[in-house]
Structure formats: C-alpha cells, structure tokens
Amino acid sequence: MQSETLTLASHYLCPYVQRASIVLSEKGVAFERRYIDLAAKPDWFLRISPLGKVPLLAIPQAGRDDAILFESAVICEYLEETQAGAPLHPADPLTRARHRGWMEFGSSVLADLWVYETTKDAEQFEAKCRTLAAKFATLEQELAERPYFAGQHFSMVDAVFAPVFRYFELFETLFESGIFDGLPRVNAWRKALAVRPSVVDAVTEDYPERLMVFLRRHDAYLLARGWRPDR
Template identity: 70%
Template sequence: MSRLTLISHHLCPYVQRAAIALLEKGVPFERINIDLANKPGWFLKISPLGKVPLLRIEGQDGSEAVLFESSVICEYLEETQSGAALHPADPLTRARHRGWMEFGSSVLSDLWGYETAQDAEQLETKRKALTAKFTTLEGALADGPYFAGEEFSLVDAVFAPVFRYFDLFDTLGDSGIFDGLERVKRWRKALSERASVRNAVGEDYQQRLREFLEKHNSILIRLPTAA
C-alpha cells in the first residue's frame, strides 16, 4: 500500500472534502496542518498553487507523487481505493454529481463573503445569495437522508463542510437562510451525524473559526444577538 499524507489546514473546507473521502474509504493517512499565513518552504516547493489540500503519495518502491485540488484528490481516491463507492455508477448521474460539487464551490465563495462581511449591507447581500443557492438545492434534493438518497456520495462530502460553518453562525444570530427549506435542514442534520464528517476537523474547530471571524472583524460577532 502507498503511504498517504494529507497536507492540511485546520479550517479549510476543501481539505475537509478530502479528509471525509479518506475516512469514508477507510484509508490510513497522516495529516499535517500548516499555517497558511506563514507557508513553509517545503510546502511551497510541492504546491503549484500554494494552496491546500495536497495529497502526498509515497509508494513502496520509493516513488513519490503529489496531487493538488480537492476534486482531483477525491476522484483519485474513488478510482484507486476500495470501500463504499462515493460516485454513482451511471455516467450521466455521475456527471450530474460533479456539477453539484462545483455548485458547492460556488456556495463556499458566497460563504467567504458572508463570514468576512464587515457591515450590514455586505452581510445582507451574501445572506440573500446563500439563501438563493440553498433554495435551489431544496429543489434538487431527493428524500434523503443524503443528497441522492440512501447512499453517501462526494456531493455530501462537499456540502458537509459548508453546513459546519453554520454550527457556529447559528449561535451568533438567526440568519433565516434555511427558513422553509425542510429537505436542506434534514440533509444538514444527517451529515452532521456521520462519523467521517465529525472526524474531518479537530475538536477546536469552532474556537478557531471564531478567532478567524474576530481577526477579520466580521460583523457576525458584532451582531446584537451574538453569543
């Protein structure tokens, strides 16, 4: 077996995708967290984009390869590792799932703007954008518990880190983003209870996220209802 190392960051949602896929596959791996504000030289030498995640693959023959981009890493794991399939077998359904994974990345883009908003106008603009995207998802979801029904997939691995943000955000005030979206709320709950999702971050995740909000002077922690 190859030795796998996930180069990581404590908060990165894209890293969480890869970690969830590794945990779902039951693949042993080492995780190394780096400080993205002070990237080590060895990391910059092997990361073409200077971003996480990276998956370092060390073969028994002494060979070594590095993969970058979370979607590439997840696809590689799906193609090379045994365990439960994380992509549908049907080519058309699989292609649709890849599309929804990209949709998840667009949600993360809006989420970045939401969590770093420094005034009420910025916050409301991103709140509306997120509400619109989750409303779209409400219409795409099956009866659950997961995106496509009973089987956990890479689409679920993409959205689990998205929903995790709101575990803290909900303590700071009621955004109303999920109001009336019953399927989305059931999906969020099911993902939060899955072992691979829970174990994709450290126990200090929420504290680190709060510190991130404070560092960026987020209006979320300055709301009258913020705990």
C-alpha cells in the same frame, strides 16, 4: 515529505481539506494529517505545492519521492478511482455528471460563504445572506428523500456540502439568519451529515474556537450582526 502512509497536508479550517478527509475516511484509507500555517507557509510545503494551497495528498512511491496531488477535486476523484471502498459517484454516467455539476454548485456556495464570513460591510453581508438563502432553496428542490443528497447512499456531493453546513453550526449560535427557513429537506440533510463519522472526524474538536478566532481576526460583520447585550 515521506511516509509509509498517505499524508494529507491540511489547515484546521479549510473546507476543501475537509472534503478530502471525508472521502479518505469513507474509502477506509489510513492517512496522516500534517497541518500547515497558511500565514507562514514552510519552505518544504512551498516546494511541493504548485499553488501554495491545501490540501495536498502525498502518496508514497517505493524508492522515490512521494507523488503529490493538489486540488481537492483531483484528490477526491483519484481516491474514487483507486480505492476499493463504497463508490461515492453513481454508476450511471448522466447521473454522475449531474452530481459533478452539484459539486461545482457547492464550490460556488463556499465562495459566497467566504464573503459572508469575512466582510466588514453590512450591505455586502446582507446581500450574501440573500444569495445563500436562494442557493439553498434551489437545493431543496433537487434533494431526494433523506438522509443524503441522492437518498440512502452517501456520495461525493455529500462530502462537498458537509463542510459548508459545518460553518452554520457555529453561525447559528450567534444569530438566526433565516437562511434555512422553510427548507425541510435541506435541514434534514444538514442533520444527517453532522453526525456522519467521516464528517465529525474531518476537523479537530477545537474547530468552533478556531473559527471564532478567525472571525475576530477579520473583524467580521457577522460577529456584530450576532452580538447581543447578554453575551
């Protein structure tokens, strides 16, 4: 993989790819996307991806093969350290460490979401629904005044949670889960992130249709939970 600009090896639905894309956009970095079929990974991708996962960021090197970064957290930290755009981490070391902790919290929410959206089991689904509601209630207590996680400035924590909330833009057209009931700050945060240009541009326009195909392919209980006779 060689290019004159940075290349982000991507998948249409991957939330971790979205993180990297958001940070690249926030930093004002020109980049190309190269989409991978994770069900039939090409040989060139397997040669350069130690874990066989996306995202990868290919960084051009004069006279040499591209340098390859893998894992979204590593990619995002590299961009924060090397690119001149607005800082996405707080300057204060303690606050920065706390932000990194909430980024890990966001990854735990994504792990719960994976089960929530793919399970075929009603009991497991309802348990994850309660888990997610509890985690968002915890976030409600941490949020500053709107619009973003820490107030007026978009941060790396926002880049982590924007793909989380994007799932619910579709899920909540299927049924009312109640997950965000009584959480005004979380709901205001969701709305602010949904219209941020870097967040909008992190996926293709057909993202909702692709996500529906994914749910049907997994015969997800979420679809049965959301079924109504008028659909």
